[in-house]
Amino acid sequence: MADAALQVRHLVKRYGPLVAVAGVSFDVARGEIFGILGPNGAGKTTTLEMIEGLRRPDEGTAVVDGVDVRTDPRGVRARIGVQLQEAGFFERLTVEETLTLFGSFHRRAAPAGTIIDRLQLGEKRRAWAGTLSGGQRQRLSIAVALVNDPPIMFLDEPTTGLDPQARRNLWEIIAGFRREGRTVVLTTHYMEEAERLCDRVAIMDHGRIVALDAPRALIREHTPGTTVAVTISGGDAALERLPGVRHVQHENGEALLSSTDPIQTVHALMDLNRQGDLHFHRLRVEEATLEDVFLHLTGRRLRE
């Protein structure tokens, strides 16, 4: 990518015998929302912190907005907005003062007022940071990342620990960053978040990227497609030979039919039922998700 916002080349970080990040490379285009998806301990945060210049990589480097993080970490930090996982604030500074303080740490800062409105913190403007709810705290955290009006933003698990309502709210805000032309790199262990928000997703496990593509492409490539599940109560039929079906598996009294053409498969099942060859009392169709991709690639579930 010629005009990449971010070029990451073979980052390695070791802690004694433990290799936290084992050679991670990827590019992020300008205006893209790029997700790093993986379970806890996969190395997502360490990777991000090396790119942000908070941790020195043992090997490799990252070029952020044209600045090499190994040679000029502070130059990188001036160009990016960083939201840290679980980072705290000064408990007895108000929301507005917090933004003023962090704004003063940058050469140029957006006015606190506009950021406060942007993140819907208006009524909490004069509230101490220590009194905010989880969702408000997270929004303040993102507000602080936005304080220097950065072209590139790094959000480390921005929605972890939030209730569904607050999570959706934050997704809206992050999607807004893309509309403004900002580049966003975020980590998450919520597959739904990655699917909804991200243009591309890197799946990380044990310090490596095991797959990287657009969410739909990953699902297409690494899952057997759609699953049609039926609970059979009588009769018999050669389910494998139904149209579209590639594979059949029996689990908890259900027949799970992996299908490349779920509409045809369901039609065929209904026909069998009508003819009396096969009786079933439940049928559900399930799209494959990034969760299935992860399961397929690593043999484990994302959240275990």
Place this chain on the structure above:
Amino acid sequence: MRAFAITVLLFFKHYFRDRSSVFWGMIFPLLLMILIGLAFGRGENISFPVGLIDEGGGPVTQGLRQGLAQVAVFRLTEEENRSTALDALRRGRRTLVVIVPRFGSGEPIRVYYDQARVQDSRTALIILERFIAEANLRLAGVQPVLKVEATGVAAARQVRFFDFLLPGILAMTVMNSGLNGLTWVITEYRQRLVLKRVLATPVHPLVFLGGLITRYAATNLVQLAVIVLVAVFVFHATVVGSFWVLAGLALVGTLVFVGMGIAISTVSRTPESANLFGSALSFPMMFLAGTFWPREFMPAFLQPVISLLPLTPLVEVMRAVAARGEGVGPYLAGLLYLAGWGVIAFILAAWRFKWE
């Protein structure tokens, strides 16, 4: 520069919003001053309550009684009888009970004293014995050959107890801000990843730390000003020396003890352990370094240790300036020793400091 100024300003606000730091910085030192003042500062005029039982009633005992009444340090009480007198002695209401027998009975003058308060009793006994000796001489009609005339050599100015106590309290407050206050704050900021959050901006870390230290200097000056005002207007303490010199000394002290606080925070993981470490240093110093009472009150074997404590020279110079109006000149060596602690602390801090 803007980052520095805003950091100082906002941390200054942050301080006043924290009730506990206001308590430890102002209320606690004032409370200590009041309590210690109540315990030790009750008037510099020593007097001993003496109970007298006159069993003779002759002219000689009459003379003795009148003589005793004229001893300035004795407050004489005529006792009803022996048992009530001894009871009062046991309860600490008398220092001595003197029983004067009938003249010529051959009985000695019997004196009971309180064994629990050796120092007071002994002083009172010595005075009484001298008085009796003189009375003997006079009764024998001997003209004393040697005469003593004592003149108290007062200091240039009479130092009252609160005048003495105040600079000690000020020095203690400066020490506590670094050893107990900052240790907690820094480790807490580190544990809650606030320091890391700051590090994720392009600001130079030293600008931020400098701002934090400057806020300690500023709040210490405010704290000391409040303590001095209360001491002067409520307890009638007097500060003879220059307030500017005192403020300068407080700033030097702040820098040293804040440095020690940062150094402590590098070896402690949690705010609790850092605070424990800080208190383990500050607490003994508070009582040893001549803060509340003259260091000479401490046993001789502790004196070399006391000389090594960093708080000792700060207390000495602040007291010399505040209570006696001296200059800092004679105390430069002590100040240099104090500064040495600061330099070592900052070297240690720079070497070991962790942001997360």
